[in-house]
Amino acid sequence: MLARRIIPCLDVAGGRVVKGVKFLDLKDAGDPVEVARRYDLEEADELVFLDITASHEHRGTIIDVVSRTAEQVFMPLTVGGGVRTVDDIRALLKAGADKVSINTAAVFRPEFVREAAERFGSQCTVVAIDARAVPGTPGRWEVYTHGGRKATGIDAVEWAARMEASGAGEILLTSMDRDGTRDGYDIPLTRAISDRVGIPVIASGGVGNLEHLADGLTAGGADAVLAASIFHYGEYTVAQARDFLRDRGIPVRPKTTAR
Amino acid sequence: MSPRNDAIGVVDYGMGNLRSVGKALESLGFDVKVTSDASVLDGCRGLVLPGVGAFRDCMENLRKGGLLPFLSDYLSQGRPFLGICLGLQLLFSESEEFGRHEGIGFLSGKVVRFPAGMTEPRQGGGERRLKIPHMGWNRIDVTMDHPVFDGIETGSSFYFVHSYYVVPDDPAVVAARSSYGIDFTAAVGLGNRLAVQFHPEKSQSAGLRLLSNFGRLSREAG
Numbered sequence: 001m002l003a004r005r006i007i008p009c010l011d012v013a014g015g016r017v018v019k020g021v022k023f024l025d026l027k028d029a030g031d032p033v034e035v036a037r038r039y040d041l042e043e044a045d046e047l048v049f050l051d052i053t054a055s056h057e058h059r060g061t062i063i064d065v066v067s068r069t070a071e072q073v074f075m076p077l078t079v080g081g082g083v084r085t086v087d088d089i090r091a092l093l094k095a096g097a098d099k100v101s102i103n104t105a106a107v108f109r110p111e112f113v114r115e116a117a118e119r120f121g122s123q124c125t126v127v128a129i130d131a132r133a134v135p136g137t138p139g140r141w142e143v144y145t146h147g148g149r150k151a152t153g154i155d156a157v158e159w160a161a162r163m164e165a166s167g168a169g170e171i172l173l174t175s176m177d178r179d180g181t182r183d184g185y186d187i188p189l190t191r192a193i194s195d196r197v198g199i200p201v202i203a204s205g206g207v208g209n210l211e212h213l214a215d216g217l218t219a220g221g222a223d224a225v226l227a228a229s230i231f232h233y234g235e236y237t238v239a240q241a242r243d244f245l246r247d248r249g250i251p252v253r254p255k256t257t258a259r
Numbered sequence: 260m261s262p263r264n265d266a267i268g269v270v271d272y273g274m275g276n277l278r279s280v281g282k283a284l285e286s287l288g289f290d291v292k293v294t295s296d297a298s299v300l301d302g303c304r305g306l307v308l309p310g311v312g313a314f315r316d317c318m319e320n321l322r323k324g325g326l327l328p329f330l331s332d333y334l335s336q337g338r339p340f341l342g343i344c345l346g347l348q349l350l351f352s353e354s355e356e357f358g359r360h361e362g363i364g365f366l367s368g369k370v371v372r373f374p375a376g377m378t379e380p381r382q383g384g385g386e387r388r389l390k391i392p393h394m395g396w397n398r399i400d401v402t403m404d405h406p407v408f409d410g411i412e413t414g415s416s417f418y419f420v421h422s423y424y425v426v427p428d429d430p431a432v433v434a435a436r437s438s439y440g441i442d443f444t445a446a447v448g449l450g451n452r453l454a455v456q457f458h459p460e461k462s463q464s465a466g467l468r469l470l471s472n473f474g475r476l477s478r479e480a481g
Contacts, residue, residue, distance in 0.1 A: 002395050002396070003396045070278055075463050198388065249382060
């Protein structure tokens with residue numbers, strides 16, 4: 001049976017992990033490569049690097065981070081943030097990324113997703129959706145761009161279906177209402193999109209404890225759960241998360257025996 | 260006769276992330292040549308055919324690069340070979356991905372898509388739709404005693420990303436199976452040749468073990 005995935009997310013700016021990472025036994029907690037190695041040892045199922053570098057001139061640094069990580073860490077690597085052109089994607093894949101996540105650029109020019117999928121394959125074309133509940137209208141969510149600052153008027157569930165039809169291979173779904181709250185994923189949103197599309201959905205935004213991960217996978221119907229702070233601050237290891245989910249009867253990857 | 264070298268060749272035909280498999284082999288201490296030059300590849304001790312993307316595009320690129328005759332010869336000689344993902348599917352006679360397309364045809368059989376509408380029981384009742392692509396970690400059942408599976412037990416998990424799977428005409432070539440809605444072939448083996456549907460270069464320690472086994476086989480038999 002296919003295991004549900006546990007995916008730590010690293011926010012990277014100027015070549016460093018930001019938002020603070022507090023692994024005690026790391027020499028340099030801000031080096032994304034070292035953090036990636038730590039998650040590799042913990043047998044995280046995948047890693048996501050989110051490039052939050054504000055200016056385009058610093059794009060080269062994320063390429064360098066991906067390239068250095070891919071030399072040492074042999075697990076699936078997704079890179080998102082500021083991906084606007086086919087050349088951006090090519091450069092990231094060449095550096096060693098396996099998947100590239102497209103967000104704002106998909107809203108501005110939806111054909112970009114189809115171009116990416118045709119050129120590089122759906123398997124490496126992830127569409128990131130930042131969604132916020134529409135006040136006073138239960139069961140409706142709106143797509144936001146620019147890191148959740150700009151409303152688009154687009155219905156998030158319809159948008160997910162449209163992105164699937166355009167060739168997206170996976171949806172990375174973040175609730176902007178829950179992001180940073182530690183109140184748990186937006187379960188109705190996650191469930192609505194997971195039920196609507198036939199491609200895998202990664203739940204994101206709001207994780208504060210391991211129960212939230214289980215909720216995202218069961219009630220939310222997600223195929224994978226993404227989390228940042230609960231792992232970065234050392235509250236839980238990926239192994240603890242996996243054991244917790246297994247105890248709940250959720251299919252997770254067994255610990256590797258081959259060494 | 261091509262000049263011999265001690266490297267493992269990785270066939271570069273312009274598709275996907277070739278860096279990872281080369282880097283993984285290098286991290287294990289093997290020399291690697293990533294190239295599209297058939298005479299350099301022919302001089303290597305072992306050959307890796309990776310592949311990400313669409314079947315048709317990959318075949319087209321191999322054809323344009325003049326690599327098809329070389330690959331057919333290499334495979335027929337029984338030298339160490341490792342196919343990965345599309346590098347497994349391309350070995351077969353035909354694929355139904357986006358129409359009907361001929362493969363290398365080293366093995367007879369076909370490449371078919373996971374059926375639509377597969378489900379599994381949902382926790383707490385009801386059915387849950389299985390998503391396509393089959394993406395993530397799944398366990399394999401090793402069914403062949405093959406040197407490249409040395410130390411890799413049945414039940415080990417590997418990382419898969421695919422929407423199509425191979426159906427060999429001859430069940431004797433099946434080296435590992437996995438299950439996603441249906442049972443499917445996760446690896447085929449024939450002598451020193453092995454081809455896997457999953458990505459060892461993305462499968463952490465189990466994948467590195469497999470690549471290390473292949474590197475050793477290449478040193479000994481290549």
